[in-house]
Amino acid sequence: MIEPLFLKPYFQPKIWGGRKLEKEFSYQLPTGDIGECWAISAHPHGPSVITNGELSGLSLAEAYQKYPEYFGNPKAKVFPLLTKILDAEASLSVQVHPDDNYAEKHEHELGKTECWYILKADPGSYLVYGHHAKTRQELSDWVYRGDWDKLLRKVPVKAGDFVYVPSGTIHALNKGIMALETQQSSDTTYRLYDYDRIDRVSGKKRELHLKQSIDVTTVPFREPELNIQTRHIASSKIISYLKPPISPFFAVWQWQINGETTLHHEISPYTLVSVIEGNGLIKINGKSYPLKKGQHFILPAQIVSWTLDGRMNLIASEAVEV
Structure with missing residues (x-):
C-alpha cells in the first residue's frame, strides 16, 4: 500500500542558532x-530518513535512487529540493548563492x-535583501571597503511574510526570525560579511568568499515581482x-x-508538505494519518489526491521538472 513518506529531520548546529x-x-x-x-x-x-511504510529506514536520497516511481520517474539525477526550518538566534552572515551554471562549474552541485x-x-x-550598487565595480569597491551601511538593503519583516530569494541575491536572515525555507538542494553559500564573529570550535573567524560573491551577485538588484494568488476550497484557503x-x-x-x-498534485508528480501550525488528519484511499505541527512528509506520485481535515496551516512545494 502506498502511503505518505513521513520524514525524520536532520539537525544542523550553527554559530547563529539556538534552542x-x-x-x-x-x-x-x-x-x-x-x-x-x-x-x-x-x-x-x-539527509532525512523515511520513518514509515515500505521504505521505512531509507534515507530520502536512497529512496529517490532505488524507487524512482514514487517520484514519477523524474529526469533529475538528484532529488532537487530541500525544505528547512531556520532559527536565527543571532544574525546569519550576509551571503549570496550561485546559479546552476556557476555552481556546477565551481562546486559540482546545484x-x-x-x-x-x-x-x-x-x-x-x-532582513538583508538586495543591495544598492549600480555597477559591479561599485559593488566590489563597497565590499572591499566594508561599506556595509551603504551597500546593503534592509527590509522589515513580520510573521506571515513570504520572500523569494533567487540565486545572485545578497541576503541574510537577522536575529529573532524563524523561517521555513524552500530551496534547491544545494549547500553552497558565499559569505560577504560575518560580523567578525569567532567560531567557538575553530577559534577563528569564519571564511569569507568575497571574489565568488562579487562574481555571482546580480547587479543591479531588482526585487522580484510576485503574483501571489488566493483561492478558496470549501472553508479552506489555498x-x-x-x-x-x-x-x-x-512552486x-x-x-x-x-x-x-481535497487536493492533488499541481505541477509535479509528487508534493513536499510541512505542518507549520495546528493538527488534523490526512485521508488517503480510505486510511487516515494523524498530522501535527512540526511534521514533514512527501506525497508520492502514486497518490493522486488526498483529503485534509482539521484546523492547520501547511506549506507545500513541488519541483519544476527541468
Whole structure:
C-alpha cells in the first residue's frame, strides 16, 4: 500500500542558532546551538530518513535512487529540493548563492535559489535583501571597503511574510526570525560579511568568499515581482506564492485548512508538505494519518489526491521538472 513518506529531520548546529526549534516544534534536538532543521532533505550534508511504510529506514536520497516511481520517474539525477526550518538566534552572515551554471562549474552541485515563509519575527526584525550598487565595480569597491551601511538593503519583516530569494541575491536572515525555507538542494553559500564573529570550535573567524560573491551577485538588484494568488476550497484557503515562470525551480503554496479539503498534485508528480501550525488528519484511499505541527512528509506520485481535515496551516512545494 502506498502511503505518505513521513520524514525524520536532520539537525544542523550553527554559530547563529539556538534552542527554539525544541520549544516551537517539540523536536528532540542534539546538544548545542541548533540553527537548522533539514526537514525534507536528500542532500549528503543532512539527509532525512523515511520513518514509515515500505521504505521505512531509507534515507530520502536512497529512496529517490532505488524507487524512482514514487517520484514519477523524474529526469533529475538528484532529488532537487530541500525544505528547512531556520532559527536565527543571532544574525546569519550576509551571503549570496550561485546559479546552476556557476555552481556546477565551481562546486559540482546545484545552484541555490530559495524562498522564506516567515514563521516568527521579533518586533523590529529585518532582513538583508538586495543591495544598492549600480555597477559591479561599485559593488566590489563597497565590499572591499566594508561599506556595509551603504551597500546593503534592509527590509522589515513580520510573521506571515513570504520572500523569494533567487540565486545572485545578497541576503541574510537577522536575529529573532524563524523561517521555513524552500530551496534547491544545494549547500553552497558565499559569505560577504560575518560580523567578525569567532567560531567557538575553530577559534577563528569564519571564511569569507568575497571574489565568488562579487562574481555571482546580480547587479543591479531588482526585487522580484510576485503574483501571489488566493483561492478558496470549501472553508479552506489555498495561497499560491510561487509558480513558473517567476520561479523556474519550484512552486510553493500555503494550505490554510479549516475542515475537509481535497487536493492533488499541481505541477509535479509528487508534493513536499510541512505542518507549520495546528493538527488534523490526512485521508488517503480510505486510511487516515494523524498530522501535527512540526511534521514533514512527501506525497508520492502514486497518490493522486488526498483529503485534509482539521484546523492547520501547511506549506507545500513541488519541483519544476527541468
